[in-house]
Amino acid sequence: MTINEIQDEIITEFSLLDGDMEMTVFYIMELGQKLPVMSDDDKTEENIVKGCQSKVWLTAGMEGDKIHFTADSNTAITKGLVSLLIRIFNGQSPESILGSDLYFMHKIGMERFIGTQRSNGFAAMIKQMKLYALAFKTKLGVKL
């Protein structure tokens, strides 16, 4: 699936929650619980995403020409939010990640359920993922 197809899928899922804040928060945490486990060895200081109020660890690797992220957080809601980004970006090429427009955030009304602090953290997370994409793109370019 393309990045936009996955975003559209997420938008549909959230629309079923009908704007109920409690259900939305519970749903986000459920998504977080389904995130593949990150090895404790990866939860290092240098893998912490700077700018998040909660602790978020993020690593990235290449599988063929596609990027694969793993992540975890010490708070359930942040973990759920990270899981959305991972679902969108995993298995995509560096170019498509770099060129992506994450319109799902606005469409699911994310600003309603993450405050100013968290949205800065969320932006920091996206920036970090795009930085990884840029690094891998450069690396691939060198190989070619």
Add this chain to the structure above:
Amino acid sequence: MTTQGILSGIDVENIRKQFPVLHQQVNGRDLVYFDNAATSQKPLTVLNALDEYYKGYNANIHRGIHTLAEKATRAYEVTRLTAKNFINARSVQEIIFTRGVTEGINLIAASYGRTFLKEGDEIIISGLEHHSNIVPWQFVRDEKKAKLKIIPVSDNGELDIEKYKELLNDRTRIVSVNHASNSLGTINPIKEIIQLAHEVGAVVVIDGAQAGPHLTIDVQDLDCDFYVVSSHKMYGPTGTGFLYGKKELLEEMPPYHGGGEMIKEVTFEKTTYNDLPYKFEAGTPNIGDVVAFKYAMDFIQSLGRESVAAHEHDLLTYATSRIGALKGVKLVGTASEKVSVLSFTIDGIHPFDIGQMLDARGIAVRTGHHCTQPLMDRFGIEGTVRASFAVYNTRKEVDQLVEGLERVINFLK
């Protein structure tokens, strides 16, 4: 009147009518506001006073001779008189308006501390302090090469007075502690702390941020040298508060800020300063908020501070027993004397998640370190969930909080 109301003499339903902000829905449910230790809501009398000031007599104070300036000046000074009576100071000259507790402590540290501290002198604070009663002392400690000593905190969140006695010596110049802890609610035995400090000749600063809305304050009986409060935690506007200081100390202290209002005469060679309290009130002050602050103090006085304390104590006791009984809950701070602050953690669930899940049900609590990181380190935790109660809160709201917490625990267990 509810049962609790009969016990304390507080008519909560009637009080709630005076707080428009409480009557709203948040995320589809009736708002439950339990973040009062951060800031309290404002009654109509305060809101009306602000409105009337800006609509009726906004003017710069003290220097104008026109009618509006005179009216504004009088209202501003009436608040000073109200503040003097609120804490039983000897004179209005002992009341300096500030932006709040943070500015009050910074003023004392910068003016008194920089003037009177010498190398090797000692400042004592406690392990319960808010960052605003830590950082200003670190500034002056570093500048004057002084020492900063800390009164330790026991497992139940009380200050270790025996250790405090050991910290005191003839180099102790300043002791600065809170009257009540913002994170844990502990009411400190400040009268004893003050007396012990005076025995070694130290001056005592009391951070009254959390005591202002809850406790009776009598600075003459306490014999403290400085006492600071914030209006916004006492049902008043944000951005103001006052510092009480013993007149003889304030007179010895140099001004904190320079500018208009605080001067007697200025030439390019030399400036002489105005009398107290104006020496410490440089520039145009926060007139409107100071004017309205009077009505916040009147609100507390009209209810009776004993009645307010009794009502809040009832809420605290009720919430402590109900929340303390929930699975996985650990209460943080179980001092025998507390203001209405209940701090806790839940095993395996991050405070941020609890806060956000409660917000989804319209319940406002505080989560995190509450600007007391050293205290959180003392307990080996990152933060807590803090519910803090005001006079307009009810047992029914506590029940809503308990229900919300039960859902959180069941979902994330």
